[in-house]
Amino acid sequence: MSDLYLDVRLDALRRTQNPDGGWGYFPGKQSWLEPTAYAALALHGEPAADRAWTLVKSWQSPDGSWKPSAEVQIANWGTALCVTIASVRGEFDDSFRKGVDWLLGSDGNESNMLARAFAKVGLIHPERNLSLTGWPWKPNSASWVEPTAHSLIALKQASAKVSNDRLRERVRVGEAQLLDVRSDDGGWNYGSRAALGVNLPSYPETTGLALLGLQGRTDITESLEVAGRMLRANPSPLAKAWLTIALRLHGVDAPELSNEWTPDIMITAVEALSCGNYKFFKTGGQA
């Protein structure tokens, strides 16, 4: 079943690649960085992945960040995915180093000095530790679980080539931030554990992603059990795929996926990664 499941998805990706080398979120749509990055990882080693990487590299800005598509001129969290691809491909060139530097300088603005001062005098009750900083979806916004998880993966992998105190500190604080926003039920909501004092439930997809960012930790046993329960509860296809990747990379058995294929390129690519190249998200512990 696993081979067929994977083959169906890889074939779909090969068929739906745009002439520019990228993939849209859906077949026939404009190329976007996110589905292109996941598809390139799923098809790593094939010419299609090389064409995709050529396109994506052309989207890097002089400051080292990547924009999310040819049309959108805003730096984007997908920079983390591009740094991961560069590591997977062994391309530790200037582009890679600039991407790493941009990630090291990117942080959520909820922890800026003004916010911390407001919290200190009790003007705000942020329901999280403002001394801990993660990564935002885009500059000048708050940090959230998904971009933080991908940035941790990228930086931990990059640490083999760019190991310095700043990187190690960002990884340490980023992991602490993820643990700080963990929901009371042991999983993760999209970014906060509570709103207006009311606990927020965890979601399966963000729980899987947070666990990817926390590889190497020994204090997340309860969360891994939560992830296992979430997977058995038959969540969405995307959530199944991320939970499967997370559990496998933490050395926990995950059942073979068997859901039907749907023409959603991003989900197709992540599903393919869950039973194929999921090792590309593997990291050690703290850098």
Place this chain on the structure above:
Amino acid sequence: MNINRREFLPLAGAGLLAGVAGFEGGKASPKNRRGGSSAVTVVKAKSYSDDLAQQMLRGIRECGLDVRGQKVLLKPNLVEFDPATCINTEVSVVAAALEVFQSLGAAEVVIGEGPGHRRDTYALAEMARYRSEIPKFDSRFVDLNRDDVSSVQGFADRGEIYLPNSALRADLIVSLAKMKTHHWAGATLSMKNFFGLVPGCVYGWPKNELHQVGIDRSIVELSRIFRRSFAIVDGIVGMEGNGPIQGTPKPVGVLVMGRDLPAVDATCCRIMGIDPGRVQYLQMASDNLGITEEARIQQRGESLREVRTNFDLIAPFRQYRLA
């Protein structure tokens, strides 16, 4: 003063504070003050098994809407799914709207939404029964979080905003909103529903950019951009208390409709027992985007007195209670 994370974020950026100072989209200046009146229709619908299409047709005709030959985008409020409460526009309301706008001669009717929290939009649509109960749903639906986008110049203090092409190309956007309280805005109705038009693939999940700009201001700005709109608010069962996600169901038994979204939302507030004059985005929209004064709204269908039922309000909004 009790501010939570999302509320303080706008305060945390000096650039944003400067932008707020320069904002001209608040109360109307004499030169752009909107005159006249607006029609809002309130029709009763006791349950979701009523003939909702018939009731919608009545409301649409009362408001004089002609959609012949137009490309119509139905924008429901599909946020999260919790079987214990009623977060989303009920599927039967969306299905009825699809039937109605097709029957009225629209050239094209599609359904589009970009949920603010969950990434797997189709899975969410399945949980909310949209995929199983709306005919040919997958071929009619556009995930606005992951649509192709175009830049629109001018959004609050930002130079531009990227918006989904499916929304920008529509001749008419029908805001199929849910009547709910909102723990940061007071109430979420047809105008706030436009947050789902902002693409997650650019701004993330949630769309934190809108909170950075300011929730009220973002509501007004999106309503300004998408002026070719019509509102149908699902108030058959609304949500009270800690909305828009964690509140409790509140049966009201109405659909509220109109072409003037601020007028529709102000009317919904009055039905909910909320003073629209206290809801900041309605204050900001009043006169330049629409009409919110009760005396200038042509109330059609049911009288407000007949259908008003006070929604439970959380502490920060209790002073919003309508006398």
